[in-house]
Every structure is written in structure tokens, then in C-alpha cells.
Amino acid sequence: xxxxxxxxxxxxxxxxxxxxxxxxDECELTLARAQEEFNEGHLYGIPGLxxxxxxxxxxxxxxxxxxxxLAETYLLLEDPLGAEQSYLNVLRANPEFLPDQTRDPIDLxxxxxxxxxxxxxxFWASAGPNVSPVRVIHDVNIGGEAGTKEKYTxxxxxHADAGFDYHYDEHISASVxxxxxxxxxxxxxxxxxGQNKDIVxxxxxxxxxxxxxxxxxxxxxxxxxxxxxxxxxxxxxxxxNVNIKIFNRDLKSGDEIASSDKQSPNLNFKDKRxxxxxxxxxxxxxxxxxxxxxxxxxxxxxxxxxNVVNTDHRYDDITYRWTYxxxxxxxxxxxxxxxxxxxxxxxxxxxxARTKSVLRKIKKDDNADN
Amino acid sequence: MRITKIALVAMVVMLLGCDTGNKVDPVFQxxxxxxxxxxxxxxxxxIYVNGxxxxxxxxxxxxxxxxxxxFIVKTDSLGNxxxxxxxxxxxxxxxxxxxxxxxxHQGKLVVVSNVGTDTESKIRITIVDQSGKxxxxxxxxxxxxxxxxxxxxxxxxxxIVCGNAAPxxxxxxxxxxxxxxxxxxxxxxxxxxxxxxLSWQGGExxxxxxxxxEVPLQGETKYALFGYSDRKKDEQADFEDKFEVIVVNVDGxxxxxxxxxxxxxxxxxxxxxxxxxxxxxDGFFMIGTNEDGxxxxxxxxxxxxxxxxTKLAQTLPFGGKMEGVAVASAIREEGYFLLAxxxxxxxxxxxxxxxxxxxxxxxxxxxxxxxxxxxxxGAVAALKDGRIAVLGTIDLETQKKMALIIVNKNGGFxx
Numbered sequence: 001x002x003x004x005x006x007x008x009x010x011x012x013x014x015x016x017x018x019x020x021x022x023x024x025d026e027c028e029l030t031l032a033r034a035q036e037e038f039n040e041g042h043l044y045g046i047p048g049l050x051x052x053x054x055x056x057x058x059x060x061x062x063x064x065x066x067x068x069x070l071a072e073t074y075l076l077l078e079d080p081l082g083a084e085q086s087y088l089n090v091l092r093a094n095p096e097f098l099p100d101q102t103r104d105p106i107d108l109x110x111x112x113x114x115x116x117x118x119x120x121x122x123f124w125a126s127a128g129p130n131v132s133p134v135r136v137i138h139d140v141n142i143g144g145e146a147g148t149k150e151k152y153t154x155x156x157x158x159h160a161d162a163g164f165d166y167h168y169d170e171h172i173s174a175s176v177x178x179x180x181x182x183x184x185x186x187x188x189x190x191x192x193x194g195q196n197k198d199i200v201x202x203x204x205x206x207x208x209x210x211x212x213x214x215x216x217x218x219x220x221x222x223x224x225x226x227x228x229x230x231x232x233x234x235x236x237x238x239x240x241n242v243n244i245k246i247f248n249r250d251l252k253s254g255d256e257i258a259s260s261d262k263q264s265p266n267l268n269f270k271d272k273r274x275x276x277x278x279x280x281x282x283x284x285x286x287x288x289x290x291x292x293x294x295x296x297x298x299x300x301x302x303x304x305x306x307n308v309v310n311t312d313h314r315y316d317d318i319t320y321r322w323t324y325x326x327x328x329x330x331x332x333x334x335x336x337x338x339x340x341x342x343x344x345x346x347x348x349x350x351x352x353a354r355t356k357s358v359l360r361k362i363k364k365d366d367n368a369d370n
Numbered sequence: 371m372r373i374t375k376i377a378l379v380a381m382v383v384m385l386l387g388c389d390t391g392n393k394v395d396p397v398f399q400x401x402x403x404x405x406x407x408x409x410x411x412x413x414x415x416x417i418y419v420n421g422x423x424x425x426x427x428x429x430x431x432x433x434x435x436x437x438x439x440x441f442i443v444k445t446d447s448l449g450n451x452x453x454x455x456x457x458x459x460x461x462x463x464x465x466x467x468x469x470x471x472x473x474x475h476q477g478k479l480v481v482v483s484n485v486g487t488d489t490e491s492k493i494r495i496t497i498v499d500q501s502g503k504x505x506x507x508x509x510x511x512x513x514x515x516x517x518x519x520x521x522x523x524x525x526x527x528x529x530i531v532c533g534n535a536a537p538x539x540x541x542x543x544x545x546x547x548x549x550x551x552x553x554x555x556x557x558x559x560x561x562x563x564x565x566x567x568l569s570w571q572g573g574e575x576x577x578x579x580x581x582x583x584e585v586p587l588q589g590e591t592k593y594a595l596f597g598y599s600d601r602k603k604d605e606q607a608d609f610e611d612k613f614e615v616i617v618v619n620v621d622g623x624x625x626x627x628x629x630x631x632x633x634x635x636x637x638x639x640x641x642x643x644x645x646x647x648x649x650x651x652d653g654f655f656m657i658g659t660n661e662d663g664x665x666x667x668x669x670x671x672x673x674x675x676x677x678x679x680t681k682l683a684q685t686l687p688f689g690g691k692m693e694g695v696a697v698a699s700a701i702r703e704e705g706y707f708l709l710a711x712x713x714x715x716x717x718x719x720x721x722x723x724x725x726x727x728x729x730x731x732x733x734x735x736x737x738x739x740x741x742x743x744x745x746x747x748g749a750v751a752a753l754k755d756g757r758i759a760v761l762g763t764i765d766l767e768t769q770k771k772m773a774l775i776i777v778n779k780n781g782g783f784x785x
Contacts, residue, residue, distance in 0.1 A: 143406070
């Protein structure tokens with residue numbers, strides 16, 4: 001009894017799963033018959049022959065072939081509207097379809113030049129590490145001695161971005177995005193209050209949200225497509241936390257140094273920073289075509305425009321405890337990203353058909369025949 | 371092409387808006403906080419501003435190896451160290467630095483300090499040139515303790531030091547046996563070879579001369595000792611600390627002029643007196659602390675040029691507990707800059723700076739320091755360009771450092 005039930009279920013499953021395959025085979029046969037009809041010049045029956053399968057078959061590759069056959073049929077039947085509609089359906093099935101000038105009829109090539117499926121918009125997202133070089137505008141010292149030294153050290157942060165590209169044409173696009181970045185750098189003061197004496201280390205962790213706008217130039221052929229861009233971003237500081245370590249080194253006896261060290265808790269520096277900043281950025285990378293989408297690797301350098309420091313708050317409670325004062329500085333950013341692009345292909349008729357080259361070819365062929 | 375052009379123009383406009391060294395005003399050069407020191411802790415006690423804008427910062431240093439030793443710094447007008455070093459000896463505390471305007475040491479600096487502990491304290495007077503080189507010094511010989519508060523170069527190029535000393539029973543019959551100190555003023559000749567007693571005041575349990583000024587009175591030069599004492603105002607009065615000015619003749623004998631100000635039932639202890647320029651109504655100004663139980667407030671008195679009149683002579687309540695420390699006459703503004711220690715609830719102090727008008731009303735006030743540290747006031751100076759220089763001690767997380775704070779005419783750090 002149980003075995004019978006299992007076999008029954010298996011048969012039911014087999015029936016449902018095999019249904020589309022049977023339909024596919026049936027449509028393949030139909031398309032093959034339509035192709036034979038086309039080859040024999042029996043054109044008028046082809047649309048009717050294919051209509052059922054076109055309504056129910058979702059296989060994009062089959063739909064491309066069927067619509068292409070239809071487009072060629074309508075061209076021969078001198079039904080331009082039908083041909084155009086069929087060709088649009090070809091592009092909907094395969095946005096990157098291009099007729100082969102050496103194999104396909106010239107009138108189909110000519111028709112194809114009136115259409116495009118290139119994306120108007122693309123969505124992209126990326127993430128990766130970054131470092132933030134500091135460019136000092138004015139060096140400000142907390143100690144009065146000339147021997148006091150200061151330096152900035154790069155520390156690694158990270159970022160995540162997402163946005164849209166608007167494709168002006170196949171090469172040029174405008175990009176707008178939203179970026180979150182965590183940046184880190186370290187400032188070290190040495191020789192404070194004497195040669196080889198006190199050391200003060202300040203590590204600053206900032207988080208920014210920014211709106212990058214850029215103009216991009218991309219190669220549009222091949223599996224690897226290099227690109228470059230130039231842009232401008234407005235960024236807002238979200239958080240700013242600082243940790244300060246003091247190494248208070250005093251001479252104990254002879255040459256022996258006694259060090260009394262202290263580490264601050266997380267200090268909020270947001271009031272000591274300008275909330276908004278701007279940057280000019282330049283970058284480039286390589287897109288790798290994967291199906292209809294892309295993966296990319298990107299390298300970007302952002303030049304901070306404005307003094308990051310809020311000079312009205314340069315001296316405050318922190319100055320009175322932690323032996324630290326801000327320089328005036330701009331904050332740059334060097335980032336590497338790995339990302340993904342999803343183009344939104346849109347099949348459409350061009351306002352200005354690109355048919356000149358085809359016409360030239362037709363004339364050339366005519367001249368050759370004559 | 372059009373997009374490229376727009377992008378290029380936008381880029382140029384943006385680049386022109388970039389903050390550069392020329393575009394960002396170096397405000398920090400005019401208004402700043404800078405710390406000075408070496409190993410250990412350094413406190414700031416006095417400042418002298420030279421005519422060229424350079425500054426002499428006087429303080430004391432203590433470290434793992436030194437108990438206390440005077441520490442002197444010369445900076446340029448931006449607060450950058452030109453030279454700095456220790457001076458004097460161990461267990462010594464400097465209190466005052468002044469420019470020597472005439473005599474064999476003209477243009478040099480005179481520093482006074484207290485050498486030794488309270489019961490063995492002696493006064494040292496040191497001459498230093500403007501390059502920091504020690505020229506000469508003298509510890510004033512005495513059998514009993516003496517402490518100094520300030521030095522005044524006199525018109526005949528001698529040095530008048532003042533402070534207090536162990537009480538002399540011969541001059542203090544009345545307050546004995548609870549006599550703690552006598553007010554003294556000593557004259558040291560410019561070559562540091564002879565020391566004379568200019569004035570030795572008795573009749574008080576305690577007192578301190580904070581400054582001596584030469585004053586032309588009754589057709590001759592006399593010396594006015596500014597300070598405080600608990601000397602009885604009259605037979606009916608109690609022994610109670612009051613601001614006091616005593617004028618003595620060149621030979622040290624009393625001139626008969628004695629001005630006492632203060633509020634009955636409270637103590638007024640002076641800490642600094644200055645000569646007021648003609649632009650601020652001439653005369654003298656003394657600052658100190660009014661003690662009323664556990665309350666502390668700034669107490670001030672303005673004296674006329676001939677000491678015949680007093681003005682203000684009042685407590686200036688600015689909220690909280692205040693110890694008046696130093697004063698400077700404003701140069702570009704009306705009034706005075708008062709410097710005080712603002713005592714917090716946790717008994718730590720902050721540095722309090724207030725600008726008052728000639729009538730004593732407040733223009734503005736500001737504080738420097740953190741409530742977690744014991745930050746103390748040292749001295750204040752009005753700069754010719756309207757800025758204000760404050761010298762004090764900031765209690766940093768791991769050490770105390772001498773701090774020079776330069777603020778704008780409103781007490782801030784921006785233009």
C-alpha cells in the first residue's frame with residue numbers, strides 16, 4: 001500500500017516537472033517547422049505558427065530565435081511595424097544581441113541600427129579598505145619648544161558604497177552614490193618637554209557618510225573593460241572618537257628614564273571637527289563582464305578640500321588634560337573597492353538611428369555587384 | 371564635449387575653494403595655549419612682557435630628582451621658546467621677575483625667590499640677562515626666616531624687595547605671643563653688595579607686603595608698601611586681615627599715611643598690587659581674596675595717585691569660590707583684567723579671567739582648566755595689541771606644566 005502511494009507521488013511529480021520540457025520540445029519543433037516554412041518562402045503562416053509558443057514559452061534563448069525569425073519574416077512581408085516589434089522582442093530576450101553583418105540579411109542589420117538595449121541606468125555596490133593621508137595646513141604645537149616633532153601615520157579603515165550610473169552614451173556616464181566610510185589615522189608628538197622625553201599618541205577614528213558625484217569614461221568592449229572617473233563629493237561627519245596615549249618620560253637617575261603612562265578613554269572629538277567637508281576625487285579600475293552584469297576593482301583618491309578642524313574648539317577640556325592640540329589639516333582618502341554592477345537594460349527604438357554605416361555597406365555591395 | 375567643459379569649470383571652481391595655508395587664517399599664532407617645562411612638574415608664577423613682544427615666563431620646577439628649583443623661559447611673541455633653563459638652587463621657589471630699567475644692569479632682569487623651607491626661608495635676588503645668562507645673585511643674610519613676594523627696581527637703580535619675616539619682639543609688643551610675621555621691605559643696592567632695611571612693620575599677628583612703589587608725596591619721594599595685615603585699625607577694632615597701604619619715608623620712618631580697606635567681620639588678603647597708567651585714571655590697584663567663613667571672593671581696591679582716595683574697595687562676586695591672584699590694567703580697553711583661582715566643588719581649581727570696567731562692573735569672564743585637574747593662576751599681562759597673556763599651571767593627566775595662554779580682548783581663541 002505504502003509502495004503504491006510512493007510510486008503514485010513519483011509519477012505525479014514526474015508529470016509536473018516534465019511538462020515544461022515537453023512544451024519546450026514542442027516549441028522547438030514548432031520553431032524548426034517555422035524555419036522550414038521561412039526557407040521555403042511560406043511566410044504568411046509563420047506568425048500564426050509561432051504565436052502560441054511565444055505566449056507560453058519563457059525560454060529567452062528560444063524567444064530570441066523565434067522573434068528574430070519573425071523580424072526577418074515581417075521584413076520580407078514588408079510589414080515594418082511587425083518587424084520593429086519583433087526586433088524589440090529580440091532585444092528584450094537578449095539585450096546584447098547584435099546581428100552578424102556577414103551572416104544575417106542586410107535589411108535585418110539595417111533594422112538593428114534603429115534599436116538599442118543599452119542600459120540607461122546601472123546599479124552598483126562596492127566595499128573595501130581605505131587609508132586617510134593627512135595634509136597639514138598649519139602646524140600647531142602644544143609645546144613651546146622647537147625640538148618637538150610631530151608626524152601622522154596611516155591606519156586602515158573600511159568603506160561601503162552604493163549608487164547609480166546614468167549612461168549618457170556607451171562610454172560616458174554620470175554617477176551618484178552614497179558612501180559610508182570609517183577612516184583612521186594616528187598623530188604622534190615626540191620630544192615634548194625635551195629631547196627623547198614625552199610622547200603623545202592620538203588615534204582618531206571617524207565615520208563619514210558622503211554623496212559622491214562623478215563623470216566616468218568606460219571602455220565598452222571586451223570581457224575586461226577599464227574605466228576612469230573624476231568627481232566631487234560632499235561628506236558629513238557622523239562620529240569621531242579619539243584615543244590618546246601619553247608616555248610621560250622623566251629622567252630618574254643618571255640616564256635612566258622613568259615613564260608614567262596614561263591612556264585616555266574614548267574622547268568625542270565631533271565638536272572639534274567641521275561637520276561637513278568636500279572632496280575632489282579621481283579614480284579608475286577594471287570591470288569584468290560576467291553574464292549581463294559586471295564585477296569591478298576600483299582605486300580612488302579623494303582630496304579633502306576643507307580644514308577638518310573646527311578652530312573655535314581647538315582649545316578645550318581635552319587640551320587641559322591630554323597634552324594634545326589639533327593642527328589645521330585636510331583629510332584625504334585612498335580606497336580600494338571590489339564591487340558589482342547590475343545594468344538595467346532597456347530595449348528601445350533610437351531617436352536617431354545609426355544606419356549610416358549600413359547604408360554605406362549596401363552602396364559598396366551594390367557597386368561591387370555592378 | 372559640453373559635459374567635459376562643465377566638469378572642468380566645476381573642478382577649477384572647487385579647487386579655488388580649497389583650504390590652503392593662505393586661506394586658513396593662522397589664528398593659533400595669535401591666540402593659543404602652550405605648555406612649557408622639562409622633567410617633572412613646572413608651575414607658572416609670573417610673566418614679564420618685553421617691549422619687542424617677547425615674554426619672560428617665571429616658574430618653578432620639581433621632579434623625581436629635584437624638590438623645587440626656579441625655572442625661567444623666554445619666548446618670542448608667538449610663544450616659541452627662545453631659551454629656557456633652571457636657575458638658583460635646590461629647594462628654592464621664584465616668585466617675581468621684573469625688568470631693570472636703569473643702572474648697571476639696565477635691560478636685564480631681576481628675579482626674586484625664596485630659598486629653603488618656611489622656617490628657614492631666605493630671600494635670593496638674581497640678575498639674569500635677556501639671553502638667559504646669570505649675571506649675579508645674592509642670598510640676603512638673616513638670622514631668622516624671611517620670605518619675599520616681589521621686587522621693585524627703584525629710580526636710583528636699587529632693588530626694593532618686600533614680603534614678611536619672622537616677628538621681631540622689639541617691634542611687636544602688642545600682638546605677642548601669637549605673632550606670626552612682620553611686614554618687611556628691604557633695599558638691595560644694584561651691585562648686590564649691601565642690604566638695608568627700608569621698613570619693618572610690627573603690630574600685627576600676620577601680614578605680607580606684596581609690592582612696594584615709589585610715590586611722590588608731600589614734595590618728596592616716599593615708598594608705599596601694598597599688602598595686607600591684621601594690624602588693628604584703631605583701639606576698638608579686632609585683629610583682622612585687611613588690605614593695607616603703609617607709606618614710609620626714604621629713611622624708613624613712617625610718613626603718617628596708612629590706608630586700610632576691607633569689610634568688618636571678614637578677612638581680606640592681598641596678593642598683587644600694580645601701578646595704574648594714566649589712561650585708566652592713574653593710581654594703584656590691589657587684588658586679593660575676601661574670606662568670609664568658607665566663602666572666597668575676589669577683593670579689590672583702587673587707590674588714587676596720592677593714596678588720598680580709594681575707589682571700589684569691594685568684594686566682586688562672580689559666582690563660586692574665587693581667590694584673587696593677579697591683575698593687569700587694560701591697554702586698549704577700559705578697566706582691568708583680574709586673574710583668580712576658581713575653586714571647584716571637588717576643591718580643584720580652574721584659572722578664572724575676568725575683564726572689569728573702571729567701576730568694577732563685569733565685561734566678560736572665562737575659565738581655563740578642567741575640573742579633574744588642579745589648574746592654578748599665576749600672572750596676567752595686557753599686551754599692546756589688545757590681547758591678554760595669562761600664565762598659570764595646568765594639571766595635565768600625568769604632570770603639571772607651566773602654561774602660557776594668549777586670548778583675544780574678549781577672552782576667546784578666535785578672531
